[in-house]
Amino acid sequence: MGTHSKPNSARNVLKRAGAAAAIAGALAGGISLGTGTADAFPGQAGLIRCESGGNPAAVNNTPAGQAAGRPAxxxxxxxxxxxxxxGGQFAPTADRATPGQQQIVADRIYAARGAAPWECKPGS
Structure with a gap:
């Protein structure tokens, strides 16, 4: 007899709900970094929602995205x-960095250039 148990659908639903809640929390309240920079610029939750849908590994591999420089x-x-x-101190591209590291670099960009580099604007 094997030791495998059949999948527990209730457990799978709870895992998915937990992941969705974590993403929603990050979008609603900023990203918790442990460094005090969460939601460091106004309206960034809306910007994240618009730019990546809250996916820290999102990459724009469309022809337009590649032409723009591979947004990630x-x-x-x-x-x-x-x-x-x-960002190179953390990873070669944003999608390979942790959400906290992405936050740090985004804060630097926002401090230097405001919202100009983003197609979506804070709060959108």
Missing amino acids: GLFQIVTGTWLAYG
């Missing part, structure tokens, strides 16, 4: 901008 991560930061604002 929660904030859809193009690789050149990611590296210019110190």
